[in-house]
Amino acid sequence: xxxxxxxxxxxxxxxxxxxxxxxxxxxxxxxxxxxxxxxxxxxxxxxxxxxxxxxxxxxxxxxxxxxxxxxxxxxxxxxxxxxxxxxxxxxxxxxxxxxxxxxxxxxxxxxxxxxxxxxxxxxxxxxxxxxxxxxxxxxxxxxxxxxxxxx
Amino acid sequence: xxxxxxxxxxxxxxxxxxxxxxxxxxxxxxxxxxxxxxxxxxxxxxxxxxxxxxxxxxxxxxxxxxxxxxxxxxxxxxxxxxxxxxxxxxxxxxxxxxxxxxxxxxxxxxxxxxxxxxxxxxxxxxxxxxxxxxxxxxxxxxxxxxxxxxxxxxxxxxxxxxxxxxxxxxxxxxxxxxxxxxxxxxxxxxxxxxxxxxxxxxxxxxxxxxxxxxxxxxxxxxxxxxxxxxxxxxxxxxxxxxxxxxxxxxxxxxxxxxxxxxxxxxxxxxxxxxxxxxxxxxxxxxxxxxxxxxxxxxxxx
Numbered sequence: 169x170x171x172x173x174x175x176x177x178x179x180x181x182x183x184x185x186x187x188x189x190x191x192x193x194x195x196x197x198x199x200x201x202x203x204x205x206x207x208x209x210x211x212x213x214x215x216x217x218x219x220x221x222x223x224x225x226x227x228x229x230x231x232x233x234x235x236x237x238x239x240x241x242x243x244x245x246x247x248x249x250x251x252x253x254x255x256x257x258x259x260x261x262x263x264x265x266x267x268x269x270x271x272x273x274x275x276x277x278x279x280x281x282x283x284x285x286x287x288x289x290x291x292x293x294x295x296x297x298x299x300x301x302x303x304x305x306x307x308x309x310x311x312x313x314x315x316x317x318x319x
Numbered sequence: 320x321x322x323x324x325x326x327x328x329x330x331x332x333x334x335x336x337x338x339x340x341x342x343x344x345x346x347x348x349x350x351x352x353x354x355x356x357x358x359x360x361x362x363x364x365x366x367x368x369x370x371x372x373x374x375x376x377x378x379x380x381x382x383x384x385x386x387x388x389x390x391x392x393x394x395x396x397x398x399x400x401x402x403x404x405x406x407x408x409x410x411x412x413x414x415x416x417x418x419x420x421x422x423x424x425x426x427x428x429x430x431x432x433x434x435x436x437x438x439x440x441x442x443x444x445x446x447x448x449x450x451x452x453x454x455x456x457x458x459x460x461x462x463x464x465x466x467x468x469x470x471x472x473x474x475x476x477x478x479x480x481x482x483x484x485x486x487x488x489x490x491x492x493x494x495x496x497x498x499x500x501x502x503x504x505x506x507x508x509x510x511x512x513x514x515x516x517x518x519x520x521x522x523x524x525x526x527x528x529x530x531x532x533x534x535x536x537x538x539x540x541x542x543x544x545x546x547x548x549x550x551x552x553x554x555x556x557x558x559x560x561x562x563x564x565x566x567x568x569x570x571x572x573x574x575x576x577x578x579x580x581x582x583x584x585x586x587x588x589x590x591x592x593x594x595x596x597x598x599x600x601x602x603x604x605x606x607x608x609x610x611x612x613x614x615x616x617x618x619x620x
Contacts, residue, residue, distance in 0.1 A: 199620065204611055216617050222608055240609040246592035247613075248457030248508035269459030269508075271590075272614055276460045279614050292608075296617045 188291055190219050191315035193308035205294075215297035215305055217312055222290040230285040234264045237281055237292075241268055247279065255282060259317045263291075269299070278302040282313055291318065447577070449517040450496045450584035456507035461485055461590045464506050468588050471506075475499050477583060485590040490583035503588055511593040519577050526574040533567045 186206050192198050196209040196217060208218040228236075234252070241247040247268040255265045263284040270277050276299040284291040293316065295309045296302070302309075456464060465487050469479050472489035475498070480488040491499040504512070540560045547553040 204616060210620055214618060214620075216620070218617055220608070236604050236606065236609060237612060240604075240612060242457060242508065242510055243592060244603075245613055246458040246510065246590070248459035250459075250508075269457065270614060271458050271461050272618075274461070277614050279617070281612070292612075294612070294617050296614045 186221055187289060187319050188219065188221060189317045189319065190217075190293075191312055191317075193217070193305075193312050195305070195308065211297075211301075211305070213297070213301055215301045216295070217309070218294045219316075220290075220292045220294075222292065224286065224288050224290050227287070230264055230283065233285060233290060234266065234283055237283065238266060241279075241281075245270065250278070255313050257284075257316045258314050261316070261318055263293075263313070265313070275299075280309060284316070284318065286318060289318075291316075446518050447520045447523050447581045448493075449519055449577075449580045450493055451515045451517070452496075452500050452503075452584070452586045453511075453513040454500070454503055454509060454586065454588045455511040455593050456588060456590050457510055458485065458590045458592075459507060464588070464590060467506050468503060468586075471499060471502050472586070480585070486587070488585065488587045490585050493582060493584045496584040496586075499584075500586060503586060506588075507590070519581065523574065523577055523581075526570055526577070530567065530570050530574065533563055533570065537563045537567060 188207075190207040190209075192209045195211050196215075198207070198209045202208050202218075204220070205218040206221045208216065210216045238249060238252075242249055247270045250267040250269050252264065252266040255263045257263070261284050263282050265280060265282040268279045268281070270279060277296060278299045279294070279296040280302070282293040282295070284293070293313065295312075297305075461484070465482060468487050468489060469482065472479060472491050475491045475495045477489055477491035477495075477499070480490055482488075500514070537560065540556055540563060544553060544556045544560060547556055
């Protein structure tokens with residue numbers, strides 16, 4: 169019993185509580201003590217990448233969740249859907265990526281949401297910043313998606 | 320002796336005429352059937368069929384009241400005196416949404432031509448329609464989109480009405496409305512679109528008839544004013560003349576505005592999501608995490 173507690177404590181401290189591994193791109197630093205997100209990293213200029221792990225409850229298809237996210241952001245947030253595409257990580261995990269545009273304080277920003285759906289979990293990867301920064305770091309986003317791994 | 324009688328009778332006749340005019344209401348429309356007179360031209364008629372007639376509304380309420388108080392015979396006398404035929408007796412009111420019938424023998428109303436209204440002049444029998452579009456675009460590259468909407472309107476022969484931080488109102492020639500609207504929709508992600516068409520043909524004709532009648536009454540009053548001997552009579556006529564002139568200007572303003580709205584369609588582009596209170600909104604899904612999506616939470620470090 170004691171040994172089990174130690175293992176759990178070790179797992180918690182080392183961040184092994186997540187069922188995914190997020191790769192931090194060059195130029196980003198990972199932020200600790202996140203509440204809303206399970207993983208978040210930022211550049212010095214404020215370009216941010218984050219991942220959330222959510223219980224897949226109730227169970228729905230990838231299209232259902234993608235549509236729910238799109239409706240939420242467009243209808244309620246006034247985000248523009250710039251485009252969407254299928255993505256795949258090196259580990260073979262397929263996902264759906266949606267690119268949104270939105271003005272923040274009068275400046276055009278881009279917000280990229282990538283959704284990976286498994287039977288038990290929804291993984292929502294967010295990537296956002298000014299339009300100029302996002303376009304400049306597009307390769308790093310692609311790299312982060314390719315190296316995203318579900319354990 | 321004859322002169323004395325004539326002098327003593329003249330003010331009475333003058334006063335009676337002025338009272339008659341006041342009682343009949345200067346906006347009386349002899350071209351309308353008796354039963355429909357107060358309805359079609361009063362508050363109920365336009366309030367129900369033409370929401371944009373609000374500017375004329377208050378004035379019409381006054382008119383209807385005074386008109387209803389005047390005896391029918393007197394009103395007919397005034398109508399005939401104004402150079403128009405008497406109303407046909409007891410005709411039923413025209414059904415709603417129908418153009419008012421012009422009685423036989425009455426001078427046909429001129430084609431619906433408002434100042435600067437070429438469209439109306441070209442086809443007097445075609446309906447006069449006001450096209451209005453409201454487009455909600457996503458909030459992305461706002462300044463660029465507003466610039467493009469303004470440029471698009473000007474290129475099509477239209478003009479800018481109002482521009483705010485996230486909202487722009489333009490008018491485009493009505494014949495190019497569909498084309499302009501299609502181009503506007505390509506400028507961004509369309510979140511919502513509303514297009515409305517309002518037929519103002521009936522209101523336009525009503526206004527024309529009322530204006531002509533008022534002009535006749537005004538001319539009569541001006542003649543009376545010239546003949547008035549006593550100050551008190553002159554004041555009474557002037558007061559009525561002022562009221563008629565004021566009403567005339569209001570109606571002319573309204574008909575000019577209608578002509579402008581028919582000739583140029585209004586397109587309002589708002590870069591904002593549709594109000595959450597709007598009916599027909601999509602249902603909010605019961606997954607709280609969706610509410611936490613967005614740049615605000617992501618970029619708040």
